[in-house]
Amino acid sequence: MQEFTQQTFTEERALFHTIDARISDSVFDVGESPLKECRKLDIDTTLFRYKYPLWYCKDVSLKNCTLFDMARAGIWYTDNVSIEDTVIEAPKNIRKADGVTLKNVSFPNAAETLWNCNNVTMENVFAKGDYFAFNTNNIKADNFTLVGNYSFDGTKNMEIRNSKLLSKDAFWNTEDVTVYDSVVYGEYLGWHSRNLRLVNCRISGTQALCYAENLVLENCTLGEDADLCFEYSSVHAEIKGRVHSVKNPRSGRIVAEEYGDIILDEHCKAPANCSIQTGKKQS
Secondary structure, three states: OEEEEOOEEOOOOOOOOOEEEEEEOOEEOOOOOOOOOOEEEEEEOOEEOOOOOEEOOEEEEEEOOEEOOOOOOOEEOOEEEEEEEEEEOOOOOOEOOEEEEEEEEEEOOOOOOOEOOEEEEEEEEEEEOOOOOOOOEEEEEEEEEEEOOOOOOOOEEEEEEOOEEEOOOOOOOOEEEEEEOOEEEOOOOOOOOEEEEEEOOEEEOOOOOOOOEOEEEEEEEEOOOOOOEOOOOEEEEEEEEEEEEEEOOOEEEEEEEEEEEEEOOOOOOOOOOOEEEEOOOOO
16 A cells, blocks of 8 residues: 655656555645546545645545535545544535545535535535535435535435535425425425325425425424425425415315314316314323
8 A cells, every 4th residue: 555644746647547656644735636537535634725635536434534615526536435523614515426435524505515426425514505415316414514506406315314504495396205303494395295204394485395205204293384285295294283285285184182273275286185183192
C-alpha cells in the first residue's frame, strides 16, 4: 500500500489512477480531479479545497475529512464509498454512485446532492439544501435531519426512521417508501406517490398527501395546519386526534378521533367511495 502523509497537492489529476493507497493529514488544494479513476483509497483527516476530487473511483473510505465549498461536484460516478465523521460543505455532491454509506456526516449546503444513486445508508446525517436525493433508490436512513425542499423526488424503495424532515414537496413521485417514528413538515407532502407508508409520524403542512396511490398512515398525528388532506388519493389511515380538513379522497378508509371539515363535492374522482369514520384508537 502506498502512503501519502502531510502532503499538499496542487496539480490537476495529482494522484490519477492511484490504486491501494492511504492518504492522511493532507490537503488537496487547487488542481481539478486529483483522485480521478482511483481504487482502494483509505483517506483520513484530509482537506479537499477544489473541484471534482473523486470521480470514477471505487472502494473509497473517508474519515474525519472536510470538503470545502469549492470541492463541488466532488464525488461522482464512484462506487462503494464510505464517509464518516465528515463535513461536506460543497453542493452537488455524490451523484451516480452505487453503494454509499454515510455516518455522522453534515451537508450544510446540500443543494442538488445525492442524485441518481443506488444503495445508500445514512446514520446521523444532517443535510440543508433543496432537491436532496433526486431519483435515488434503495435508501435506509436513521436519525436523519433534513432542511430543504423538493426532497426525494422520484425515489424508490426507501426506509426512514427516527428522523426530522422540514421539506416542502417531499416524496413526490416516490414508490415504496416507509417512514417510521419521524416528524415530517412540509406543504404538498407526498403528491403522486405510490405505496407511501407513514408509521407513528407527526405530519404538518397544507394540502398533504394528495394524488397518492395506496397511501397508508398508521398511528399518525396531523398538525392543525395539515388541511385539505388526501385529495384524489386512495388511502388507508388511522390517525390520532383531530384532522383539520379532508377533501375528496378517492377511495379507501380514514379513521380519526375528530374532524374539522370534511369536503366531499361533485369534483371527487371515481370510485369516490372512501369511508370516513370517527373512532378513538384503542390502547
